[in-house]
Amino acid sequence: MRATSLGAGACPVTALSLGGAALGNLFTPLSDETARGALDAAWDVGIRYFDTAPHYGLGLSERRMGAALRGRPREAYTLSTKVGRILEPREGGGDDLGGDDLAEGFAVPATHRRRWDFSADGVRRSIEASLERLGLDRIDIAYLHDPDDHGEQALREAYPALERLRAEGVVRAIGAGMNQTGLLARFLRESDVDAVLCAGRYSLLDQSAAEELLPEAAARGKNVVVGGVFNSGLLADPRPGATYDYAAAPPELVERALKIKAVCARHGVALRAAALAFPLRHPAVASVLAGARSAAEVADTAAMFASSVPDALWEELGI
Template sequence: MQVSRYGFGAAPIGNLFSPVGEDEARAAVDAAYEAGIRLFDTAPHYGLGLSERRLGAALAGRPRDSYVLSTKVGRLIVPADGDGPFGRDEEGFDVPASSRRVWDFSRDGVRRSLEESLERLGLDAADLVLIHDPDDHWEQAVSEAYPALAELRDAGVVKAVGVGMNQTAMLTRFVRETGVDLVMLAGRYTLLDQSGQEELLPLCRERGVSVLAAGVFNSGLLATHDPSGTYDYAPAPGPLLERARRIASVCERHGVTLPQAALAFPLRHPAVASVVVGARSADEVARNAALTARPVPEDLWADLTAEGLIS
């Protein structure tokens, strides 16, 4: 499979942090496709299935072989005890309280999850399927979830299988101990956190496992040229905020903005196949596309390294 250098992360169109209208969600997907993005990533977790339904509807008119679709397993969406109004749930999505998530990395749970995802997406097969956030479920994920996905891969229902997490240690174990085809590494190979290159990325390179880099803005701190906001979904610590400002200052000397550098940085590693960036509107997609189209001088990375700002 070939994936575009940048992918569309569909968590925001699942009403992450605030509601997104149906037309706005579709326009975001359309803008991504028109900008040349051909990797679209979603999950049942994103808006209790809302992201999958919206993404599937927006891609329905596109040739199926023209894009790569990624979804995830590990959380089943089940009816809640009662109906409730819209409101931000405990995971940060503005969705009805009529459904809830249940962790399930069992063989049957994985098969059920994928079947329900395909129904929401309106597809009969998925390209990439990732085991999603198995941090507290290693044993079941490695003994049941991975073998179940490997069977589906052998049967042609899935083209490639992997794991998506916000940490490197367990991803490294998956690469070392299973036959995963890819990993999605969120937030651990960025301008502010290069822990992914210590062991995971070299191992992926050695084993031929592709890496999808996500969370490259570290939840917001690197999203604007004047760093502010959150780091890993919490208020940014002072030292990290100061480091981000120093990186921005070096970028400025080279005519580059901080978010432009943040988007370009992960692709410098040969194990990284694509950078997946979330967007909730066509304007956000256009803004990111404009940033990725601008060249980044090689001298920038040399100066950031020389000043000890990246490893």
């Protein structure tokens, strides 16, 4: 599988990568065995870039990912996690929240609470805690996670802390990951991040990243990792009741998605295949991050990713 190196630390990322939100029991429970099957299947199809975060299942995704990767040659894969949310234990095991974390989207016991922390000390504490949960010797890429409402502090305190960790060799590359483009473009202009992770804003339904973020990255020789190519479900299975950005999709977006699906069908291409292929047509995009809950979902994603998409399809879509 094609790979691109991010940053001076030369972190190779495969064109298709595995996102870890689902492995943290996003929305519904997942057994350890099923999660391990998904991670092993990802390795078997050639994926060598894995992304996770403390936020995903209150550390469950990190623990599962670390358990699956610990037996692999360390130089053979790249692992990224994120900083910005500190996990603090709850007294009473989370009984004050009814026992679960579903308010945050994860079907796990609410044993911890998240606290936003983009201070320099918070960054170091977060990295140390992630290393402990992962059980690995290092993190390759550290992203500032969703600093939307903390932009100034993230730039003033958290980013310099990541820069120091990179200089010390604690991490090999640094960046920021968000669901919007404006602040990510600012990080590219005002800091020396190696890459940015943009979720949901460069898809068949939303190309807003092409307005500023992607040109900024290309001009500065930086890379973009693109997540959310299915826009949380609508582009995987467009129908009434499908989700878009983790909420019910408006009828007009469902109609747009169905029209795109019809165009794909005329060219003999599955909609999921086109959704996975689209971002990599831009030279600044290094990898497409796709989530999966099982070995079967990984196999399907890999098959879709390997599908050929004719230029005529892009021409008809006008993108």
